[in-house]
Amino acid sequence: xxxxxxxxxxxxxxxxxxxxxxxxxxxxxxxxxxxxxxxxxxxxxxxxxxxxxxxxxxxxxxxxxxxxxxxxxxxxxxxxxxxxxxxxxxxxxxxxxxxxxxxxxxxxxxxxxxxxxxxxxxxxxxxxxxxxxxxxxxxxxxxxxxxxxxxxxxxxxxxxxxxxxxxxxxxxxxxxxxxxxxxxxxxxxxxxxxxxxxxxxxxxxxxxxxxxxxxxxxxxxxxxxxxxxxxxxxxxxxxxxxxxxxxxxxxxxxxxxxxxxxxxxxxxxxxxxxxxxxxxxxxxxxxxxxxxxxxxxxxxxxxxxxxxxxxxxxxxxxxxxxxxxxxxxxxxxxxxxxxxxxxxxxxxxxxxxxxxxxxxxxxxxxxxxxxxxxxxxxxxxxxxxxxxxxxxx
Amino acid sequence: xxxxxxxxxxxxxxxxxxxxxxxxxxxxxxxxxxxxxxxxxxxxxxxxxxxxxxxxxxxxxxxxxxxxxxxxxxxxxxxxxxxxxxxxxxxxxxxxxxxxxxxxxxxxxxxxxxxxxxxxxxxxxxxxxxxxxxxxxxxxxxxxxxxxxxxxxxxxxxxxxxxxxxxxxxxxxxxxxxxxxxxxxxxxxxxxxxxxxxxxxxxxxxxxxxxxxxxxxxxxxxxxxxxxxxxxxxxxxxxxxxxxxx
Numbered sequence: 001x002x003x004x005x006x007x008x009x010x011x012x013x014x015x016x017x018x019x020x021x022x023x024x025x026x027x028x029x030x031x032x033x034x035x036x037x038x039x040x041x042x043x044x045x046x047x048x049x050x051x052x053x054x055x056x057x058x059x060x061x062x063x064x065x066x067x068x069x070x071x072x073x074x075x076x077x078x079x080x081x082x083x084x085x086x087x088x089x090x091x092x093x094x095x096x097x098x099x100x101x102x103x104x105x106x107x108x109x110x111x112x113x114x115x116x117x118x119x120x121x122x123x124x125x126x127x128x129x130x131x132x133x134x135x136x137x138x139x140x141x142x143x144x145x146x147x148x149x150x151x152x153x154x155x156x157x158x159x160x161x162x163x164x165x166x167x168x169x170x171x172x173x174x175x176x177x178x179x180x181x182x183x184x185x186x187x188x189x190x191x192x193x194x195x196x197x198x199x200x201x202x203x204x205x206x207x208x209x210x211x212x213x214x215x216x217x218x219x220x221x222x223x224x225x226x227x228x229x230x231x232x233x234x235x236x237x238x239x240x241x242x243x244x245x246x247x248x249x250x251x252x253x254x255x256x257x258x259x260x261x262x263x264x265x266x267x268x269x270x271x272x273x274x275x276x277x278x279x280x281x282x283x284x285x286x287x288x289x290x291x292x293x294x295x296x297x298x299x300x301x302x303x304x305x306x307x308x309x310x311x312x313x314x315x316x317x318x319x320x321x322x323x324x325x326x327x328x329x330x331x332x333x334x335x336x337x338x339x340x341x342x343x344x345x346x347x348x349x350x351x352x353x354x355x356x357x358x359x360x361x362x363x364x365x366x367x368x369x370x371x372x373x374x375x376x377x378x379x380x381x382x383x384x385x386x387x388x389x390x391x392x393x
Numbered sequence: 394x395x396x397x398x399x400x401x402x403x404x405x406x407x408x409x410x411x412x413x414x415x416x417x418x419x420x421x422x423x424x425x426x427x428x429x430x431x432x433x434x435x436x437x438x439x440x441x442x443x444x445x446x447x448x449x450x451x452x453x454x455x456x457x458x459x460x461x462x463x464x465x466x467x468x469x470x471x472x473x474x475x476x477x478x479x480x481x482x483x484x485x486x487x488x489x490x491x492x493x494x495x496x497x498x499x500x501x502x503x504x505x506x507x508x509x510x511x512x513x514x515x516x517x518x519x520x521x522x523x524x525x526x527x528x529x530x531x532x533x534x535x536x537x538x539x540x541x542x543x544x545x546x547x548x549x550x551x552x553x554x555x556x557x558x559x560x561x562x563x564x565x566x567x568x569x570x571x572x573x574x575x576x577x578x579x580x581x582x583x584x585x586x587x588x589x590x591x592x593x594x595x596x597x598x599x600x601x602x603x604x605x606x607x608x609x610x611x612x613x614x615x616x617x618x619x620x621x622x623x624x625x626x627x628x629x630x631x632x633x634x635x636x637x638x639x
Contacts, residue, residue, distance in 0.1 A: 063542060065538070065541060065542055085544075086544045086545065086546050087544065088544070089541070089542055089544035090543065090544035092542075094539065094542035094543055096535060096538060096539060096542070097535075098533070098534075098535030098538075099535065099539075100533070100535035100536045100537075100538055100539030100540075101536070101539070102536060102539075102540070102554060103533075103536065103558065103632055104557045104558055104630070104632045105632075113540075113543055114543050114544065117543070117544055117545065117549075145635070146632045146635045148632070148635055149635050159539075162543070172542070
């Protein structure tokens with residue numbers, strides 16, 4: 001059954017670099033020097049760094065489109081050096097920035113390229129192609145079109161589908177979304193993360209964009225000129241504790257802010273809102289406001305779903321009115337990314353935002369103050385240190 | 394260039410022929426109007442053999458030229474350092490004036506179609522070789538990179554990716570080579586190779602009707618072959634006919 005192939009997670013292998021080095025003849029500096037790191041099966045490892053740092057070379061040594069001069073790379077237990085390069089590459093998905101679809105082949109033929117090399121039967125390849133088109137969110141009618149008839153975003157989806165066609169053990173992605181406009185890039189990134197949650201491939205992902213690295217990576221390998229690994233860590237570790245000045249500079253001065261991109265609203269301690277129900281005596285509500293963190297009562301319905309904020313005028317009467325004076329303003333979900341939540345707060349020109357759970361019931365209140373306190377805390381902002389305290393690595 | 398020099402040569406050589414060979418004197422011919430319909434109607438069948446010979450000359454020369462040039466292009470594609478010497482070599486052949494080329498070959502291969510075909514084939518090499526190389530060079534690097542990265546061997550990349558994508562340029566080269574061979578083949582008569590140059594030489598260049606018929610047939614051959622090659626190219630490259638997105 002072809003549909004089983006998509007969901008099986010067994011088809012992923014760890015990738016292990018063991019002192020992998022690439023030296024070009026006549027060049028004093030190595031393109032990649034003594035790279036040792038392990039990418040666990042099913043994780044996305046982002047290779048990131050300034051141009052000329054050897055990140056693409058490091059990636060291409062895995063499928064031997066660049067041959068290493070020293071060291072080794074293992075996929076699972078097997079050294080890539082022991083494999084016939086063409087056969088090795090058929091087991092490794094390959095996605096590049098310029099996409100590189102075959103202009104003279106239809107979309108279906110493009111997706112079926114690796115299965116064809118592997119000698120699959122036509123029906124099997126066709127079924128797999130249809131399935132992959134659906135998986136990457138493309139209309140099955142596109143199967144008989146030529147690449148030139150598709151938009152850039154559609155072409156890159158086909159590129160990803162083509163790389164996944166033969167259910168590879170490992171995916172190599174070289175700036176796959178680099179040539180796509182920002183709006184579509186964001187969409188493709190999200191789609192790929194959703195896809196990855198489903199298929200769980202081991203992915204080596206090259207980018208020069210630290211924000212993309214933080215977003216896409218389970219782990220990030222930051223490389224510096226001369227092909228040296230500067231730090232290999234999870235995005236959170238990288239932002240919290242950069243290994244040296246180079247990493248700190250590369251990650252950027254706003255790394256505390258960047259951490260917000262890694263957090264969900266539920267990761268932070270929210271404030272409790274003084275709740276008010278329609279028809280409740282205003283005296284009770286006023287009593288709740290004493291010493292509360294949020295100075296306004298939040299009107300909720302009987303299911304504790306927020307309706308709006310009550311003003312002093314609303315509380316002037318005997319009972320809480322059904323229509324609050326102030327609209328609800330931004331409404332956040334517990335699972336929203338913190339960075340987006342902050343953007344919503346700023347955009348809504350609001351001090352507070354109600355946070356709800358999956359049923360839409362009130363969970364707490366997020367305020368600009370909570371976020372700024374978090375950013376100022378030592379947890380988010382590691383102390384400034386001079387070069388003398390931390391030697392260059 | 395080559396044909397211009399050759400035409401001048403026809404002028405020189407032609408002078409000798411005219412008085413001897415224009416003995417058939419018809420009224421129209423005597424007044425040397427632009428086109429004598431009566432004469433054309435009566436003598437049109439004398440162009441049949443030269444026309445077939447002409448087609449034979451062109452077809453054989455272009456096929457031989459294509460096989461050689463294409464093989465050289467594949468070689469130069471794999472060994473890039475061969476490109477400049479091969480371009481230069483085929484370029485030198487291309488600059489030899491055609492009539493001179495025929496006369497140079499006469500002592501070696503004698504009069505006849507073979508001599509003509511050798512020279513004509515040699516002229517096609519430069520155009521076909523150069524266009525094939527341009528075709529290879531125009532294949533997007535990313536497409537080749539993707540093909541290699543997915544596990545195609547060098548041979549698979551050549552036959553499945555590079556050649557199909559180089560087709561438009563290869564055909565453009567074939568088209569130019571064919572059309573120019575149709576023109577140069579009219580000079581094959583100097584080497585005793587037959588073709589539509591034969592009636593021109595025999596009939597004399599001052600008899601306009603003869604020139605127009607022989608020249609007109611050559612022109613029609615050139616246009617037809619050009620159109621046929623164009624149609625074949627379009628048929629073989631369906632992806633180039635699709636509407637572009639956006």
